[in-house]
Amino acid sequence: MILGKVIGQVVSTEKHPDYHGYTLLVIQPTDPAGQPKGRSFIAIDAAQAGVGDTVIVMDEGGSGRAILGVSEQKTLRTVVAGIVDAITTDSNR
Numbered sequence: 001m002i003l004g005k006v007i008g009q010v011v012s013t014e015k016h017p018d019y020h021g022y023t024l025l026v027i028q029p030t031d032p033a034g035q036p037k038g039r040s041f042i043a044i045d046a047a048q049a050g051v052g053d054t055v056i057v058m059d060e061g062g063s064g065r066a067i068l069g070v071s072e073q074k075t076l077r078t079v080v081a082g083i084v085d086a087i088t089t090d091s092n093r
Contacts, residue, residue, distance in 0.1 A: 043078040054084040
């Protein structure tokens with residue numbers, strides 16, 4: 001799983017049929033404090049997330065397809081699985 005922040009939405013009228021009907025979001029990976037970490041990427045939205053939301057992303061095809069309830073033949077991989085309400089960490093570590 002990847003922690004990230006939604007920084008945009010992708011609009012694409014021409015795309016592979018496997019992606020029809022899905023909202024595509026631009027995700028910036030972050031650390032638990034919300035600081036950017038790594039390169040941004042695109043993910044299918046399965047959580048009705050919006051720009052500014054902190055999200056949990058699955059970046060593995062089988063899990064992504066299971067979340068979306070689609071067959072193994074679909075070429076889907078990276079999926080926003082949830083919106084984060086709060087993050088707590090042990091500050092002594």
